[in-house]
Amino acid sequence: MSTMAIDKAGPTRKLGSMSRDRAWALRWSYFFLVLFAIFFLTPPVYMVITSLKSSAEISAATNPWWVFHPTLSNYVELLSSNQFLRFFWNSSIISIVVVFVTMLISIPAAFALARMKFWGSATLATGVFLTYLIPDSLLFIPLFKMLAVIQDFTGITLLNRWYVLVFIYPTLTVPFCTWIMIGYFASIPKELDEAAIIDGASWLQTLLRIFIPVALPGLIAATIFAFTVSWAQFLYPLVFTTSVDQLVLPVGITTTLIKGDVFNWGQIMTGALLGAAPPLIIYAFLMDYYIAGLTAGATKG
Amino acid sequence: MAFVLTLPLILLIALLVLYPAFYSLYLATLNKAMTKFVGLGNFTFLFKRETFWMVVKQSCIFAITAVVFKALIGFIVAHFVHNIPGKKQRKWRGMLLVPWVIPPAMSTLAWLWLFDPSYSAFNYTLSFFGVGPIPWLGETFWARFSVILVNVWYGAPFFLIMYLAALKSVPDQLYEAAAIDGANWWQKIWYVTLPMMRNIIAITTLFSLIVTFANFDIVRILTSGGPLDTTHLFATWAFQVGIQSSDIPLGACVSLFMVPILAVAAIFILRDVSKRGNEA
Incomplete structure (x- = not known):
């Protein structure tokens, strides 16, 4: 405190120029951020704009960035189409089952790899x-x-059946979820589970009563990751399923709404928007967990 | 006990990852009808095809250009976001990550519509500046440009988030010390920020290199490899050869060419990750 009082006369001018610099840096930051935000948000905004247009308005080629006669007909049509609801249902059931399968495999494995040193455990973690x-x-x-x-x-019958994806998707989700759960479990103080073991808890009880509750943020991040990866997966369903009633959303929208060379863009954009909705909604509500999961891969472990 | 807990994991990796990986090596040595062993016949056949070398070249151009731009944009935007104070920063970060959250197959459809040959909203806007209609997906140069642009759009937010997390972990004292020593902003970035972020930059870049090199969704939906196969990557060409033309051995052979570059990147990532582990 005293040094600050003594130095008052000298550095104030310097501090003043520094805060002015900072104000300019802030203004420039906002300016460029607006530019980048336009770049990043143009496609999703354009999806919304097009989804509100009728086919007539789209083919009239008026200003593409504006809706002159907004209509919800694309939404009504898709949400009352059994085919589209079927895609949505397939995607939902697959993603939810995959999340459960992933957790059932990842949590015990991460628990073992984080706490029990056994032959080959380090190799397995690297693997x-x-x-x-x-x-x-x-x-x-x-x-x-x-x-x-x-x-x-x-x-x-395995090919052209949606349930085969439930077996294949965990290869994409389990490694990452196990990896970040190892990180979260390893950060739990050893004293905590030692105390539980002394009190006579079994391994299962320590896992259920201590590890899972304490590492809940990590668990939520892993769940979000598993869900979004399953929901967005495009290549496997494109290869393994072909019949219309077996398709998931990304494949269904790209293959059935594009009929030959006829593009019904209003419906395609509506479908894409509805398909993007679940991950976006999860992201809107659980952004911090989502970002924690994203950065955990490189910062944990 | 530990073995029982990890058994499902081991089984999953062994049966659905390792086994197919080796099975793919075996498949690559068969003839199209998969009745005869042809040794390296498929490989020598590929080496003689011009399309194959074009795919190799395009995969490298695509991956390297896209990763460089993603890293640059991510680094620059991360600094801007880092300048924004507290609560507002959260909002900007949330907004800028949206491209990464939308399933790529869905957002690529929006780009396909933005690039539409007759109704392109970009060309509509550019026409006011006197810039003629650009054949976004119709000509080789522009098609290559477009697939890279979409990939950069999708991947840059990931870099942004990683770099932002790294920026936050650089202690303020270092910048204060640099300021006292009279460092300008460029020197601060070069001598303080970059060395402190080196590890994260390396891991993120290598990781993105793998994902970008193996990309399928964007090229498949935007161009399906066209015009004249000039935008094909290993993944999309393997799909066309192996699944659509049902020459499974040749397709397996094509996708195996991704292994060397993936292996090199993986070795470097592993080195950096374990280094990080030792530091902590």
Whole structure:
């Protein structure tokens, strides 16, 4: 305090120029942020604009950035179309089941890898991380052939059935979820579970009563990740399913709403918007968890 | 006990990731009808095709250009967002991450509509500046430009979020010390920010390189590889050859060419991640 009082006369001018610099930096930041926000938000905004137009207005080629006769007919049509609702239903059921399967596999595995040192545990943890780096575009051809072979061999129909995706999607979600859960579990103080063990709790009880509640933020982040990845997956369903009643939203919209060369853009944009809605809604309400999951991959572990 | 807990994980990885990966090696050595072993026949066949070399070139151009621009835009915008005080910063961050949240297949449809040959909203706007209709997806140069643009649009927010988190972890004292030493803003970035963020920048870039190199959705929906196969990446070409023309061995062969670059990137990521672990 005293030094501040003594130095008062000297540095004030310097401080003044610094705060002026900062004000300018802030103004420039806002200016450029507005430019980038326009770039980032143009496609979603344009989706909304087009979804509110009738086919007549779209083909009249009036100002594309403005709606002259707003109508909800695209929404009404899609939401009363059994086909579209079927896509939505398929996507929902697959994503929800995949989230549960992912958690059932990831949580116990992460618990074991974070707390029990066993032969090969370090290698397995590294292996899990490496698996996360293997892209879907490397595996879709062998998986397709594998499914065909198993189908011929056992007589169980696997290709062109939505439920096969429930087995395939965990390869995309489990490695990352396990990886970030290892990070969250490892950050829990050892004293906590030691105290529980001394009190006579079993491993299962420590997991359910201590690890899961304490690492709940991580669990939510992992759940969001698993859901959004399953919801957005495009390549696997495109390869493994073809019949209209087996399709998920991304594939359904891109294949059925585009009929030959006729593009019904009002409906396509409405469908895309409705398909983007669940992840966007989750993001709007759970943004902090979403971002925590996003950054956890590189900052945890 | 630990073995039982990790068994489902091991089974999943072994049966649905490792096994298909090796199965793909085996498939790549068969003939189209998958009745005969042809050794490296598919590979030598690919080497003789011009399209293959074009795909190799385009995959590299696409991945490198897109990652560089994503990293640059992410780095710049992260600084702007970092300047914004408290509550407002949250709002801006939330808004700027939207492209990453929308499933890429959905947002690419919006881009496809923005690039439409006869109703393009971009061309409508540009016509007021006297810029003639641009064939966004019709000509090789513009089609390549467009797929990269969409990929940058989709991926830059990811870099932004990672860099913003990294920026926040740089202690203010370092900047204060640099300011006392008379450093200008460029020196602060070069000598303080970049060294402090080096690890995150490396991991994010390598990770994005893998994802971008293996990209499928954007090119598939925007151009399906056209015009004249000039925008094909390994993934989209493997899909066309392996699934649409049902030459599974050749398709497997094409996608296997992604392995070397993925392996190199993975090794570097692993090194950086374990380094990070040791620091902590």
